[in-house]
Every structure is written in C-alpha cells, then in structure tokens.
Amino acid sequence: MTADASSVPAAGRGVGPLLRAWRERRRVSQLELASRAGSSARHISFVETGRSRPSAELVLRLAEHLEVPVRERNALLLAAGYAPHYPETPLDDPALDTLRAGLERLIRGYEPYPALVVDAAYDVVAANRGVTMLLDGVPERLLAPPLNALRLTLHPEGLAPRIRNLRVWRGHLLARLERQTALHRSPRLRALYDEVAAYPVPEGGGPEAGPEEPEPFPALPMQVEHAGRTLSFLSSISTFNTPMDVTVAELAVETLLPADPATAEYLQGRAL
Template identity: 65%
Template sequence: MTAVTEGPADAPTVGVLLREWRERAGLSQLELALRADSSARHISFIETGRTAPSREMVLKLAGTLDVPVRERNTLLLSAGFAPAFSATPLDDPALDQVRGALERMVAAYEPYPALVLDGCYTVVAANQGIAALLEGVAPHLLEPPVNAMRVNLHPEGMAPRIRNLAEWRGHLLDQMSRQLALHRSPALRALHDEVAAYPVPGSADPAPALAEEQRFALPLVIEHGGQTLSFLSTIATFNTPLDVTVSELAVETFLPADPATAKALHHSA
C-alpha cells in the first residue's frame, strides 16, 4: 500500500471539499447521487465525515462534478490517498509528442495568430501570425518566459493599440476570476492582482461600433500597421487529460472577425 503523508491538521476534509464542488456546480445531494449512481444518504455521510469514501468514489464524484485534474489530486490527498495524476514538466521528454502536436496545430493556423498557454498564461508555443498582435510591444515583455496577460494589459504591451480595451480587459479579468474559482493557485492569484492594477492607457477615441457579424461574441479590435484588425478568440483544451500539466494547456486561436481582417493577414503573409 502506498503511504501518504497527511496534510496540515487544519486542511479541509475531503467531505468539505466535495461539498464545495457540489455547491459550485449548483447540485443538490440527491442530484449528485443520481448522476454518480449513489444515494443522497451516502453523499451526505461523505460530506459530513460520517463515511470515508473509497479512492474510486472520490474519483467518481470528482469526475461527475467536472473537477479540474489538479484539484482531483487534492481531493485524493485529503481523503488519505496518493494522487492519481502526474504533473510532468513540459520540457520532459515524455511530453515530446504533446509538444510536437501543439506546435503543428498552431502552425496550421497561419497566417492567423495562434499560441499555446499553460495554466498561468505563460506562452508555451506560438506561430508566426502572432506578430500581428505584438507590434510595438516593449521588448522586456517579450523576454522569456512571456506571459500573455501581461502582454495584453501592460501599458507598454498591446493595451494602447486595443480599440475596445475596456471591454477586452474586463473579459480577460473575468476569465482569470473564473479560473481562480476552480484552482487554488497563489501564482494565478498574484498574476490577476498584478494585471488588474495596471493603469489603463487613455484614449481619445471611443470604442468602435461592432459590425453585425461581430455582435454574437466579443472581438479583439486592435491597430496594426495603420489598419484596424478584428479577431474572435477561441480556446481549445485536451478533452481527456491524464496529466496535470497537459490538463492546464490551452490553444488560443485568433480568427478574423471580418473579411477585411482576413484579407489584411493574407496579404501580409
């Protein structure tokens, strides 16, 4: 049997943590029990500490509640079990195949911008199309490791050229806040607080009106080479990750939101 080191005495129990995840999902004990093929009584006993769940039950409930992979390990540790998912460094040879697939994926999007981010928005890979977004960004922000949130919101980054900065900034901060609700990450919290405190560059120009085809999603509207480019951002993640590092990787692509942007990118390629 694998020995597991006990956490701090004041650490939340597995029952308390599972109750928090259930409440975040907006489920009653009965609803969770039905989805997990259990009973409301058993769920209640787990949450109150009257019953110690098995390893299999912890993983089943975590899967039913769509708990992030890193936090599933936390649940297992709180229940006295060893973590189920490794956290392999991205530069480990074991992830060569993953890195190669990601690099091919972002390259396939050219001339449109695409990049790969880790759980704290560090840029892991990017294609040539990303240059359309980085015009005028201060060199110190592009020194590795590059952080996408800093590049977006720093006064010396993309921020002065983003035409709808107030809306885009709000979107990015909301995105980080949603992540913080799922991950107990001091590094992510520190990053959020840092970029939220950046001064917002003033602009004499009002935010441009959105074209009809852009009204269903917030675009990134940015100046580049004397033109106004408009992008819709999409994010893809691994559907069934078995490693913490892989689970937190995201491929972000910026697709033209209008024909003029698509034409400009193809002409500059």
Template identity: 70%
Template sequence: MTTLVTAPGVGPLLRAWRERRGVSQLDLALRADSSARHISFVETGRSRPSEDMILRLAEQLDVPVREQNALLLAGGYAPRFPETSLDDPSMGALMEGMRQLLHGYDPYPAVVVDGLYNVVAANLGMTRLLDGIAPHLLTPPLNGMRITLHPEGLAPRIRNLREWRHHLRHQMERQLALVRSDELRKLYEEVSAYPVPDGPGHGAEAEELPPYPYFALPMVIEHEGHVLSLVSSISTFNTPMDVTVSELAIETFLPADPETVDYLRSLV
C-alpha cells in the same frame, strides 16, 4: 457509538465543490450511483470514501484534474494524475503536434498557454502582433494576460480595450471559480490594477461606440497603420490524464472581416 474515520479534509473539500457547483446531496448521489446518506457521511467525516468514490464524485462535480489529486491526497490516497514537464521526452509528440497545428493556422494568430496564461508556444501570426511592445514583457516566461493588458504591451493599440479587458477579466474570473490558485488570483489582481491608456475606445467615449456587426466580440487592434478585427476561440484537450496537459489551452484568432483576412495574408 459512531466512530469517526480519519480522512484529512476530504469531506469538507467535497462539500465545498458540491456547493460551488450548486448540486444537492441527493442529486450528487443519483449521479454517482450512491445515496444521499452516504454522501452526507462522507462530507462530515463519518465515512471514509474509497479512491474510486472520490474520483466518481469528482467527475460528477467536474473537478479539475489538479484538484482531483488534492482530493485523493486529502482522502489518504496517492495522486492519480502525473504532472509532467513539457520538456520531458514523453511530451515530445504532444509538443510537435501543437507546433504543427500553430504553423498550419498561420498567418492567423494562434498561441498555446498554460493554466497561468504563460505562453507555451506561438506561431508567426501571433509574434507579428507583438512588434513594439516593451522588452520586459517579452522576458520568459511570457504571460498572455500581461502582454495584452499592460500599458506597455498591446493595450494602447487595442481600439476596444475596455470591452476586451472586461472579456479577459471575466474569463479569469470563471477560471478562478473552477480552481484554487493563489498564483492565478495574484495575476488577476495585477492585471485588474493596470491603468487603461488614453486613446480611441479606451475612455468613457467607448460606451458610445456603435455595436459590432460581428458574430462575436472581436479584439480590434492596430498593426502598422491597419485596423484588424480578430475573434478568439479556445480549445482544450478532452479527458486529459496529466495535470500539465489538462491546463493547456490553444487560442486561435479568426479574422472577423475581409479586410483583416486580406491584410494578414499579405504578410506571408
């Protein structure tokens, strides 16, 4: 007779992550230096995985840091990774480093957001683009997705809104595939329901626009009578050991044409 070991939900959670990644039990076992039989026993609750095994499997399945803590709790262990507030003194060096990075990128726009796209820090290049948007969107916590896609935000000034909106929604969909977050799901549903304003590039005629002669899809946005083309790049921290840090993303906007370069430099 086999005795079931009580591990509150860690087996089904690991199986869900494995299936989400499209990895077989055998492949996962080879990656984690284990056996398919042991992986099967873990997933069905016949074997209780050690703390080290949970973390090893999570690493091979590319499980986010926050979700690794959830796996450990489900397995009866204490969370491994802290979730430190950015206001904590221990985060001082990190915050100062990010501020210096954003300042050095000026006059080009740059922003730091958390896992829910709330703005943690921004440089002058970014705040210049926010002129004229509704005050309620600038009430803390500022949210990058709301500011960009809300009809009273940047949306009416984005020439290729349909394409940029699709890009942002796809970005959120990829994130939702990696994490379990009711808050992120609600934000996705909220911004997806925003109406698309009328104007150039916003309606059906956007499909007839010529392809962009750029190396990546730019955000084409109006600013004080000028049309700017900006390509975004997102950076995250390697091997984060804190939940808060693991969810930070630094987004920088690179000018996609000489006219945008000249205009942004003229603002300094």
C-alpha cells in the same frame, strides 16, 4: 510545472467539506450527485460530514461528475488520505515530445492567423508567426521569458495602447481570470489577477461597455491597431478532452480568427 500550493491547505480540511464545496459550486443536490455517481444520497451526506471515508474510486467518480479540474482531483485524493492519481509531467519531458510537436504543427498550420498555447497561469508555451506580428514594437523586457499572454495584452507598454476597444476587452479578460481564480484557488492566478487589474488603462481605450448599437460581429472581437489598420479578431480557446496528466489538462490553445473580410485579406496578403 510544480504542484499548486493551494493543494496543501486543502488537504488539511478533509475531503468531505471539499466535496461539498464543489457540489454547491456546481449547484447539484446530494440526491442528483448520488444518482449520477451510482451511490446514495445518504452515503454522500456521510462523506461530506466526515462520518464515512470514501474510497479513492468514489472520490474520482464524484470529482468527474462535478467536473473538478484534474489538479484539484489530486487534492481531493490527498485530503481523503490517498495518493494522487494523475501525474504531473514537465512539459519538456521526453514523454510529451509527441504532444509538443503536435501543438507546434497545429499552431503553425493556423498561420497566417495568430495562435498560441498557454499554461494554467497564461504563460506562453508556444506561439506562431501571427502572434509575433501582433507583438511588433513591444519592449524587449516584456518579451523576456516567461512570456505571459495576459500581461502582454493588458500592460500599458504592451498591446493595451493599440487595442481600440480596450476597456470592454479588458473587462472580458479580467472577468474570465477572476472566474478561473475562484475555481482553481490558485495563488499564481490570484497574483496575476492583482497585477494586471492594477494596470492603468491608456487614454483612448474606448468606453467601459460596448456601443449602444450592436457591432456586426457574432461575438465580442478584439480590435487592435497594426501598421495603420484596425484588425478585428474573435478568440477561441480549446483544451484537451479527458486529460490524464495535470500538465496536459492545464494547457489551452487560443486561436484568433479574423472577424471581418478586411482582417482576413490583410493577413493573407502578408503571407504571400
């Protein structure tokens, strides 16, 4: 991965306004932030207005308490006049061999259920045979690298025509992507959002909202047709705890758990 272009203009704004924007986004008062970070409300005020230059340690401490994404923590440091703290190691670097191997074992161990690893822009880093099964019949041009999970799901020639509750599932995915775009200020995510939001919805994509009667699922499922059956999945996304590298921080593992006994039985039967 390469550094996000959004970091460049951010650095020119100064660290004070950026910290204030993050604090307001998190709905935390200066007093509360100061208490968490072991500082004073007056010092936080001086930092935000540019009257005081924070140390690199304070910038990182404030960023941690504001749950600022790792890439944006580097942007805050640059805006304050310091070098980035977190490295950004290419995923194919030998230093990440153990991590990549662990992720591969994790998603293979999840078979026969689908699981995949995506980066910050939803490009697929790794996928297991459960995912490959769902992509049967998708045109080769959509499967050419870089494979993008959202593009594959919402494209009218991808999975979209097979998703029975497409309109509500599409709304869920677009809302999540829009929140991430606003949080990360990423041109890549914004371009992806504009692209997939413009895709036409194939006929038969279901209603705009869920059914009036609640479905017998504990969470919103993705219901996709496969080989004449309707498979129902619940999506779970996992990220790394306290990552120390930008690349690692932006990886996510998505697993699709069968939402009903019929789906589980069908996938287990295929694995025999």
